[in-house]
Amino acid sequence: MALVYLFLYLPIVVLIVFSFNNSKYSTGWKGFSLRWYGELLSDTQLLDAALNSLTVASLSATCATILGTLAAWALHRYDFKAKKLFQTGLFIVIMSPDIVMGVSLLMLFVAVQLEPGFVTLLLAHITFSLPFVAVTVASRLAGFDKHVVEAAQDLGADEYETFRHVILPMVMPAVLAGWLLSFTLSLDDVIISFFVTGPGYEILPLRIYSMVKLGVKPVVNALCAIMVAATVVVVFASQILLKEKK
């Protein structure tokens, strides 16, 4: 077991260690330094890309969470004709290969002549995050006592009020976990973003991708180390939120 952990973590640890390496070429250790972190701060292109990534991630996570929570609730609460189809649709979006989703969205956006950039990225990220929020919230809803809804209705709450004042507070941890999940999904995505963004709007993973292909500057190491750290924080936060269901 230890070997698997070693395999999974060694490259990441080495990457982080080398982000503190005071050498222009990443071979050989030349002493501890924060210079690449300093240089990162003055690299406006990278900082812009990072800011863009965070903007897209938080906006798409918010929209996906709203839609995904509604979807989960609709599936839990109502019976409707296309329910099975709807469920299958969510499942297929989760399973479908990223590259197919990427090129198909690319064609859609070209067909409706939507300029690739911020808006297209946002739409794509909402789409691939939505089902993940839906399953997260749905699994929390599954454990609910149906009588709660009946009680709310007996007290005169309509559908919206029931959802807003009774259900939503109860599923809040799952909703927040769903948000964090979509946020990380959005930050992590490479393939779909690759197809749906244009040269005018660069996000972090794609900036890293082109930097890695063009030859590496150690400043990339610093940036990657920061992103790994950010992921760790988000994962811990979402685990704590999901734990509450037990």
Added chain:
Amino acid sequence: MTKPSFFKVAAIGGTAAWLAVFALLPFLLILVVSFLARDPSSFVSPSFSLEGYATIADGAFLRIFLDSLAWAATTAAACLLLGYPFAYGLARLRTKRKNLFLLLIIIPFWTNSLIRTYALIFILKAQGLLNTLLLGLGLVDQPLEILYTDTAVLVGLIYTLLPFMILPLYSSIEKLDPRLLEAAKDLGAGRFRAFFAVSLPLTWPGILAGTMLTFLPALGMFYVADVLGGAKSLLIGNFIKNQFLTARDWPTGSAASVVLTGIMILLLLLYGGSGKGAPRKPEDIGA
């Protein structure tokens, strides 16, 4: 029942419409384009053609395609071989730290896979950790050239996808009742017999889910081959990417995407047919 409330209509309709416009419609578009002719000026011309499929039925693509399937299968198999004993050990851990160990698998799962791919360069390059180690131990005389070879791509795929195998395996092994194994033992089954007759069939859904979650992405992760590999069109993903962005041959790219989707549907049917095809829970995908 009262009249359908506005909220109900909005909740169902809104989300269904979103999926229809941004998931179903784009896919139909790909399906249509795959049957159209190529047009260099406006990507596609609206005339029926099987050119796209003819191109991918041709030797060159077939080769990439079969190679790619073999690579993905090798990746999935390697992840299964590495992941199963690991997931088994993890699920059977009886310690307070178990959740921490699980979290340590979830972190790479959610870490940007491009960054993880990039991190592998530090290990694999000529003056990297692996070669330094091997040279230091006197196992090799000169650095092995791993980076920018097919081996590096394979290692990269296994490395990035391993957590996607471990997590579904873990959740299915976790559900396995240890009493069943004890019963098998009481009935005289040896360790192997108990494993193949009890553990394996009961954890089959996890194996299938893990295989899908590693096999399918392995076909599409073009950036792993780009960053670590030598050969440019090793994976179907690289091929599709090149058709869309370099060759500008949309019908061929679409045809390849349709084929890839076909593989996914086939796998899903296999998964559904395994008897435990209930909608997945978020735990199964590590959420």
